[in-house]
Amino acid sequence: MTTIDTPAVPIRTCVAIVNRGEVCLIHRRRTNGDQFSFPGGLLNPDEEVLAALLRELKEELDLDVTALADPPALRWVQDQVNTRPGTDTLFRRLHLIHVLDAPDSIREHVAATEQDAEDTTRVVWIPLAEAADLHLYPAAGPALAALASGATVPVQLPPMHDRTYSWR
Incomplete structure (x- = not known):
């Protein structure tokens, strides 16, 4: 069990929910263009990483994955x-x-809109290869492309900074 006291760097846990070659993303329309986010959020002090992720899935997608045989697996940082x-x-x-890697039954349980958003932010399913080219948060497009093709990428993804990522 990994419990983290209040870290010096805020930690955001998120998940690429994959089913039938598609990934579940939160689609936000912004003035500077669309942004697609992996469901997730910040760890609370003294909260375990997986517990935070499960909490965020319930808050954002009204999705409970605790009964699945295989929980979400940490893949990239x-x-x-x-x-x-x-x-x-x-x-x-x-x-x-x-x-x-979600079973088909998950799709019917995922909310159509982000449940803890103040607006009606849509939840969408997009083919992995297409999602890899979107403006993603976090910027894990190459990792999604590798996932789509069966290739592997290092655990540590290239960092996001002002030259590689622009806010929308």
């Missing part, structure tokens, strides 16, 4: 240090990206 529009302060996150 990505560091993020960049500036957000309108601020000079560095934005920092360490993304723990899991993969869940």
Whole structure:
């Protein structure tokens, strides 16, 4: 069991839910273009990584995956240090990206909109190869492309910074 006290770097745990060659993403329409996010969120102090991920899946997608034989598996880690529009302060996150090879029954239980959003942010299923080319948060497009092709990528993904990632 991995429990993390309040870390110096905020940790975001998220998951690529994969079923029938498609990945479940949260689709946000922004003024500067669309953004697609893996469901997930920040760890609370003293919260285990998997417990945080399961909590976030319930909060965002109204999805309970605790009964699955194979829980989401940690696959990639990505560091993020960049500036957000309108601020000079560095934005920092360490993304723990899991993969869940989901059974068909999961699709019918995933909410159509993000449940804890203030708007009606859509939840969509997109083919892995197409999703790899989208503006993703975190920026794990190459990892999704590798997943689609059966290739492997290192656990540590290239970091997100101002030259490699722009906020939308």
